Amino acid sequence: GRDGLQPRFPRFSAHFRWGTATSAYQIEGAVTEGGRGRSVWDTFAATPGKTARGETGEIACDHYRRYHEDIALMADLGVSDYRFSLAWPRIQPVGAGPANPAGLDFYDRLVDALLNAGITPVATLYHWDTPQAVEDAGGWMSRDTAHRFADYATLAAEALSDRIRWWITLNEPVIVTLLGYGLGTHAPGRNLMLGALPTAHHQLLGHGLATQALRAAGAEHVGIANNHMPVWADSQHSEDVAAAAAFADLYNWLFADPLLTGAYPDLRWLDRGLPEQAAVDLPTIAQPLDFYGLNYYSPARIRAAAPGSELPFELVEITGYPRTASKWPVVPAGLRETLVGLTERYRDALPPILITENGCSTADPATAEGTIDDQDRIDFLHAHVAALCGAMDEGVDVRGYFIWSLLDNFEWAEGYGQRFGLVHVDFETQRRTPKASYHWLRRQLAGTA
Numbered sequence: 001g002r003d004g005l006q007p008r009f010p011r012f013s014a015h016f017r018w019g020t021a022t023s024a025y026q027i028e029g030a031v032t033e034g035g036r037g038r039s040v041w042d043t044f045a046a047t048p049g050k051t052a053r054g055e056t057g058e059i060a061c062d063h064y065r066r067y068h069e070d071i072a073l074m075a076d077l078g079v080s081d082y083r084f085s086l087a088w089p090r091i092q093p094v095g096a097g098p099a100n101p102a103g104l105d106f107y108d109r110l111v112d113a114l115l116n117a118g119i120t121p122v123a124t125l126y127h128w129d130t131p132q133a134v135e136d137a138g139g140w141m142s143r144d145t146a147h148r149f150a151d152y153a154t155l156a157a158e159a160l161s162d163r164i165r166w167w168i169t170l171n172e173p174v175i176v177t178l179l180g181y182g183l184g185t186h187a188p189g190r191n192l193m194l195g196a197l198p199t200a201h202h203q204l205l206g207h208g209l210a211t212q213a214l215r216a217a218g219a220e221h222v223g224i225a226n227n228h229m230p231v232w233a234d235s236q237h238s239e240d241v242a243a244a245a246a247f248a249d250l251y252n253w254l255f256a257d258p259l260l261t262g263a264y265p266d267l268r269w270l271d272r273g274l275p276e277q278a279a280v281d282l283p284t285i286a287q288p289l290d291f292y293g294l295n296y297y298s299p300a301r302i303r304a305a306a307p308g309s310e311l312p313f314e315l316v317e318i319t320g321y322p323r324t325a326s327k328w329p330v331v332p333a334g335l336r337e338t339l340v341g342l343t344e345r346y347r348d349a350l351p352p353i354l355i356t357e358n359g360c361s362t363a364d365p366a367t368a369e370g371t372i373d374d375q376d377r378i379d380f381l382h383a384h385v386a387a388l389c390g391a392m393d394e395g396v397d398v399r400g401y402f403i404w405s406l407l408d409n410f411e412w413a414e415g416y417g418q419r420f421g422l423v424h425v426d427f428e429t430q431r432r433t434p435k436a437s438y439h440w441l442r443r444q445l446a447g448t449a
């Protein structure tokens with residue numbers, strides 16, 4: 001085969017953390033088991049026209065029942081860590097009150113099985129599955145949700161921090177604000193446009209309060225997972241450069257500056273902005289973090305919008321790069337640019353970085369031998385690991401790399417149409433088949449490539 005020609009990883013410290021990443025709604029299924037409450041994603045996916053082919057996470061990868069098999073796959077792969085999320089509506093079915101013992105029990109068993117397999121659990125508290133009852137009370141548009149979230153963090157950490165040492169508060173608050181509340185293409189499907197900005201502040205406040213709650217309940221390493229895009233101006237004309245800066249303020253710095261500098265970027269172009277009392281919350285938001293989680297997929301190219309548009313910028317298609325199955329351009333240099341950019345922007349205020357997500361979707365052709373040839377994923381992962389090495393050579397402090405995702409899973413509005421897994425899932429039979437990338441990664445991690 002092509003094995004002799006496959007790309008190889010450079011050498012890494014033995015302490016570097018290698019992991020795979022997933023999230024609860026995307027893999028667990030079993031949405032009514034163990035007293036789980038409804039989440040905004042149950043509601044959104046059940047609404048006609050919101051997800052491709054009307055697909056939902058009702059069954060997903062049935063990980064709730066098959067977690068032993070999935071942990072065995074990770075143990076065999078040789079990763080040191082596993083990033084997963086806790087479903088808030090399993091632990092607090094209506095987002096308030098005491099913990100639901102049956103919900104906690106699932107994560108108890110999952111964590112024990114991970115530790116038995118020698119895999120370090122890295123738990124995300126919130127990967128977008130807000131309890132529907134919390135949404136009905138205003139969701140992230142309401143300041144009270146930040147306090148609800150911190151109460152949930154306390155319950156989760158009191159039950160699990162004896163075995164979970166690594167905690168992530170929020171996954172990609174930017175996507176919740178922009179797609180969930182701004183454009184409505186994700187749950188809860190609201191179309192508030194720039195009126196969604198309070199959800200940025202309330203999530204960040206929730207992050208700060210949850211960080212305090214986690215530490216009080218014994219959590220050892222606390223961080224957040226932010227999505228970042230390097231932003232490229234479409235030309236050097238001052239209007240395009242200014243538009244790119246405005247987009248970067250909204251997409252990147254709105255969600256990172258308050259955490260790392262204790263101040264919001266100056267969003268002068270916004271007419272409807274953050275809540276009045278935002279400034280008083282900044283010290284809470286700027287809790288020291290033990291690590292900064294970076295989710296990286298691709299850059300954005302930006303030009304000035306036509307006069308009179310609501311937003312000062314427009315996205316321009318990036319050409320001249322290969323594309324993933326989901327049409328995202330493959331730009332490994334963008335990972336290095338992001339890592340170096342964060343390090344230069346925040347300097348001593350930036351804690352060590354964990355790359356908490358990176359990966360791609362592929363078309364996964366099955367070969368005649370019955371193997372799944374995802375050469376594009378091998379090339380993608382190799383190039384991004386090389387880019388992260390380049391950033392480390394420039395002095396960026398990266399401590400780990402988590403691949404999105406272990407399994408093909410429910411890719412939100414795309415349903416099951418986009419496959420991000422190292423392991424193929426047949427959603428009719430729930431059969432797991434490691435792809436070529438899995439076998440390749442296993443050899444890299446074993447150092448026997």
Ligand code: PNW
Pocket residue numbers: 023026171172175227295297357404411412420
């Ligand atoms: C991330 N965008 O989501 C999430 O953290 C994962 O749950 C998801 O499966 C993965 O990336 C792959 O998409 C994103 O439209 C969803 O820019 C959408 C966007 C970015 C990230």
